Every structure is written in C-alpha cells, then in structure tokens.
Amino acid sequence: MSGLDESISITRVAPKKSFFDISAIGTIMKIVVLGLFVVVFCANVEGKVYTKCGLTNELITLNFPRTFIGNWVCLIESESGKNTSRITNRANGKQGVGLFQIKSKDWCTFGKKGGTCNVKCEDMLDENIKDDGVCAEKVKNEFGFLAWDGWKRSCKGRNLPLPPC
Numbered sequence: 001m002s003g004l005d006e007s008i009s010i011t012r013v014a015p016k017k018s019f020f021d022i023s024a025i026g027t028i029m030k031i032v033v034l035g036l037f038v039v040v041f042c043a044n045v046e047g048k049v050y051t052k053c054g055l056t057n058e059l060i061t062l063n064f065p066r067t068f069i070g071n072w073v074c075l076i077e078s079e080s081g082k083n084t085s086r087i088t089n090r091a092n093g094k095q096g097v098g099l100f101q102i103k104s105k106d107w108c109t110f111g112k113k114g115g116t117c118n119v120k121c122e123d124m125l126d127e128n129i130k131d132d133g134v135c136a137e138k139v140k141n142e143f144g145f146l147a148w149d150g151w152k153r154s155c156k157g158r159n160l161p162l163p164p165c
C-alpha cells in the first residue's frame with residue numbers, strides 16, 4: 001500500500017524548465033488576445049472614415065431613397081469628410097456631430113437622450129450610422145437639404161446621380 005503511494009508521488013515531479021518554457025505560450029496568448037481587444041475597442045471609439053463607394057453601399061443598405069443618395073454622399077463629403085467621428089464647433093455653442101454633422105442642442109444632447117431626434121450626441125460618433133441616418137432623414141423632412149451649409153456650398157443645383165460603384 002505505502003509502496004504504491006510513493007510511486008505515484010514520484011511521477012509528480014515538476015516539469016524541467018527549459019529556456020523556452022512552453023507554459024509561457026499561454027501567457028503570451030493572453031497578452032496577444034488582450035491587445036487585440038484593446039485595438040478593436042479603440043478602433044470603435046475612433047469611428048471610421050468611409051470611402052465614397054463604402055458610404056454609397058451603406059446608405060443603400062439603410063434604405064435611403066436611391067434618388068437622393070447622390071445628394072447625401074455629396075453632403076456627407078462636404079460636412080464631415082465621410083468621417084463618423086468628426087465633431088466641429090458651430091454657432092451658439094452648438095456642435096456638428098458625426099457623419100451628417102447633426103447639430104447638438106437642436107437634434108441630440110450630450111450625456112443623455114434628447115433633442116428632436118431624442119438621441120445622445122455621443123451615439124452619433126460611432127461606427128453605427130443607422131441612428132444617424134434616421135435623425136438626418138428627420139432633419140431633411142423638416143427643412144430639406146438646405147438645413148446643411150455644406151450641402152448649400154457644395155451640392156446645391158448640381159446633378160448628383162447615384163455614384164457608380
């Protein structure tokens with residue numbers, strides 16, 4: 001009986017440490033995975049910059065009427081440079097927020113849901129532009145494209161068909 005116990009304990013010797021310890025791979029993997037999470041998380045916070053065709057296809061996916069997509073793309077190029085995280089200071093302490101440069105205070109509020117669109121302005125700065133699009137359509141329904149200085153400046157009076165992609 002006691003002889004058997006001893007033979008078991010002998011098999012439990014610590015594995016010999018080599019220069020490249022195989023158990024370190026687990027630690028390295030954890031660091032790599034953690035690093036990837038940080039990169040992905042930061043990329044989301046940073047938002048994204050669309051290409052012209054990437055933007056066109058996204059607006060089609062979001063069911064924007066095709067006849068107006070040329071104007072929306074022109075407006076977005078002019079207002080935000082197709083950058084979802086663009087934020088600019090405007091008159092009366094307002095800010096232009098995100099891809100469509102939705103005006104804070106009027107259409108969204110920082111810190112909590114508010115404005116005519118009843119959204120947080122922070123939510124207009126991420127990569128998800130569905131909520132931005134809903135709000136932008138609301139602005140257009142009320143004031144037309146004339147609500148955007150960037151549209152008046154760069155797009156008004158131009159023939160702007162659906163960009164060929």
Ligand SMILES: *[C@@H]1O[C@H](CO)[C@@H](O)[C@H](O)[C@H]1NC(C)=O
Binds near residue numbers: 083084085
């Ligand atoms: C997008 O906008 C953000 C916020 O203004 C800015 O930090 C970033 O550099 C812009 N990206 C590009 C590619 O212009």
